[in-house]
Amino acid sequence: xxxxxxxxxxxxxxxxxxxxxxxxxxxxxxxxxxxxxxxxxxxxxxxxxxxxxxxxxxxxxxxxxxxxxxxxxxxxxxxxxxxxxxxxxxxxxxxxxxxxxxxxxxxxxxxxxxxxxxxxxxxxxxxxxxxxxxxxxxxxxxxxxxxxxxxxxxxxxxxxxxxxxxxxxxxxxxxxxxxxxxxxxxxxxxxxxxxxxxxxxxxxxxxxxxxxxxxxxxxxxxxxxxxxxxxxxxxxxxxxxx
Amino acid sequence: xxxxxxxxxxxxxxxxxxxxxxxxxxxxxxxxxxxxxxxxxxxxxxxxxxxxxxxxxxxxxxxxxxxxxxxxxxxxxxxxxxxxxxxxxxxxxxxxxxxxxxxxxxxxxxxxxxxxxxxxxxxxxxxxxxxxxxxxxxxxxxxxxxxxxxxxxxxxxxxxxxxxxxxxxxxxxxxxxxxxxxxxxxxxxxxxxxxxxxxxxxxxxxxxxxxxxxxxxxxxxxxxxxxxxxxxxxxxxxxxxx
DNA sequence: ACGCTTGACATGTTTAAACAAGTTGATTAT
DNA sequence: ATAATCAACTTGTTTAAACATGTCAAGCGT
Numbered sequence: 001x002x003x004x005x006x007x008x009x010x011x012x013x014x015x016x017x018x019x020x021x022x023x024x025x026x027x028x029x030x031x032x033x034x035x036x037x038x039x040x041x042x043x044x045x046x047x048x049x050x051x052x053x054x055x056x057x058x059x060x061x062x063x064x065x066x067x068x069x070x071x072x073x074x075x076x077x078x079x080x081x082x083x084x085x086x087x088x089x090x091x092x093x094x095x096x097x098x099x100x101x102x103x104x105x106x107x108x109x110x111x112x113x114x115x116x117x118x119x120x121x122x123x124x125x126x127x128x129x130x131x132x133x134x135x136x137x138x139x140x141x142x143x144x145x146x147x148x149x150x151x152x153x154x155x156x157x158x159x160x161x162x163x164x165x166x167x168x169x170x171x172x173x174x175x176x177x178x179x180x181x182x183x184x185x186x187x188x189x190x191x192x193x194x195x196x197x198x199x200x201x202x203x204x205x206x207x208x209x210x211x212x213x214x215x216x217x218x219x220x221x222x223x224x225x226x227x228x229x230x231x232x233x234x235x236x237x238x239x240x241x242x
Numbered sequence: 243x244x245x246x247x248x249x250x251x252x253x254x255x256x257x258x259x260x261x262x263x264x265x266x267x268x269x270x271x272x273x274x275x276x277x278x279x280x281x282x283x284x285x286x287x288x289x290x291x292x293x294x295x296x297x298x299x300x301x302x303x304x305x306x307x308x309x310x311x312x313x314x315x316x317x318x319x320x321x322x323x324x325x326x327x328x329x330x331x332x333x334x335x336x337x338x339x340x341x342x343x344x345x346x347x348x349x350x351x352x353x354x355x356x357x358x359x360x361x362x363x364x365x366x367x368x369x370x371x372x373x374x375x376x377x378x379x380x381x382x383x384x385x386x387x388x389x390x391x392x393x394x395x396x397x398x399x400x401x402x403x404x405x406x407x408x409x410x411x412x413x414x415x416x417x418x419x420x421x422x423x424x425x426x427x428x429x430x431x432x433x434x435x436x437x438x439x440x441x442x443x444x445x446x447x448x449x450x451x452x453x454x455x456x457x458x459x460x461x462x463x464x465x466x467x468x469x470x471x472x473x474x475x476x477x478x479x480x481x482x483x484x
Numbered sequence: 485a486c487g488c489t490t491g492a493c494a495t496g497t498t499t500a501a502a503c504a505a506g507t508t509g510a511t512t513a514t
Numbered sequence: 515a516t517a518a519t520c521a522a523c524t525t526g527t528t529t530a531a532a533c534a535t536g537t538c539a540a541g542c543g544t
Contacts, residue, residue, distance in 0.1 A: 063506030
């Protein structure tokens with residue numbers, strides 16, 4: 001579980017950029033200088049730099065250097081799409097307070113309708129969790145999760161109230177790798193209006209539906225998050241990879 | 243402009259996966275086999291494989307191999323977030339017919355309000371384009387663009403009706419690199435309802451607002467796309483990078 | 485028949501080196 | 515003074531090799 005060398009360099013540089021040691025517009029030390037500081041080969045430092053490029057932190061320019069283009073997240077409450085980041089991770093990164101209210105946990109068996117919606121096979125045993133997420137004490141996200149029981153075992157109210165991913169990764173040793181998500185705008189349901197306290201003339205939500213896979217390629221989670229549209233949006237930085 | 247070796251391998255493998263030569267669930271030939279087929283070093287083929295991983299096409303598993311997890315895009319009309327891909331590029335990739343109706347092109351100067359919204363400085367000369375985009379003959383996207391005149395020069399109705407990016411990259415030789423986008427749900431405006439032919443009880447749109455930068459780090463475009471919420475959603479595949 | 489070891493093979497990490505190509509500023513020739 | 519050239523940087527591409535580590539099935543011993 002120890003970080004590899006390039007991960008250490010990556011995290012170190014990332015932290016320094018976030019701290020403002022390398023402000024927006026400035027250039028990182030050249031690769032040759034970084035090789036000396038970190039005592040490593042060129043490929044190793046290049047790998048860290050490549051990751052920061054795809055994070056939207058750096059813009060490497062041929063012949064010139066790697067320029068910092070990161071800027072701290074703006075005013076409103078928001079978190080980024082573009083990675084698999086749990087809500088608890090995102091809120092910590094943005095210095096927000098996250099509170100979770102578990103509305104219900106029950107064990108169900110996938111029927112036709114659920115199978116169609118989630119992608120699980122009919123007959124599979126699932127754990128169904130409904131949660132309401134508060135950010136800085138405002139109810140902003142209506143969360144609906146289905147977990148494949150054969151993969152994740154029991155999930156207690158305790159776990160659901162903190163971080164399910166923490167539990168899966170650190171307790172169960174699962175490796176979460178890929179996810180496929182769909183982002184859309186939908187009509188608000190009655191429970192959305194009530195739970196998220198939508199204003200009277202707002203009858204829609206910003207929804208993310210997704211399937212999550214572990215390292216064996218098994219889909220073990222279906223997730224549906226319904227966001228308060230006036231208070232949440234998604235940020236995404238992308239680089240063109242030709 | 244010629245492709246480098248790893249790009250050729252990347253595109254070749256990608257095409258084969260899309261063609262179904264390597265169906266979902268199957269494994270790619272091992273790195274050592276690919277080295278022979280492509281007559282290259284291990285790092286070169288590894289680079290191509292890494293790109294396909296971050297595209298969500300492959301899932302490399304330590305000790306086992308690289309498994310195909312790509313599946314063709316599903317039923318509804320949709321294109322992916324997570325890259326800088328112009329609409330024309332996305333529709334081609336998904337075998338859709340794109341038609342663009344240019345509603346207006348005018349030259350404006352950024353005032354306070356525009357500056358606040360777009361991020362351009364007050365007083366800068368901008369080209370403002372309003373377009374309606376049809377996919378398979380349905381009006382699905384209300385597009386609003388601001389281009390920095392000093393960077394892009396003149397944009398004719400002709401260009402706006404086909405692909406502005408094509409023009410910028412291939413005619414002007416601009417290099418488009420990073421973009422920062424925000425995805426949100428918003429109230430529909432009157433022009434949205436009319437242009438997109440929203441159903442009566444649907445008064446919201448799925449909006450993407452973004453800023454696009456060139457290789458010098460200059461922001462040269464602000465874009466706002468308002469999508470038909472019942473017919474468009476965004477797909478995103480992500481890998482967890484620890 | 486069961487569990488264990490082991491060896492072949494897979495991907496992951498790291499180093500090293502060479503060459504290609506873009507950028508920039510100083511030097512040189514006009 | 516101006517323009518061309520060059521040298522010293524920068525990042526980009528590619529190869530090669532060594533070692534670490536995960537997977538799996540064949541074969542071994544009990």
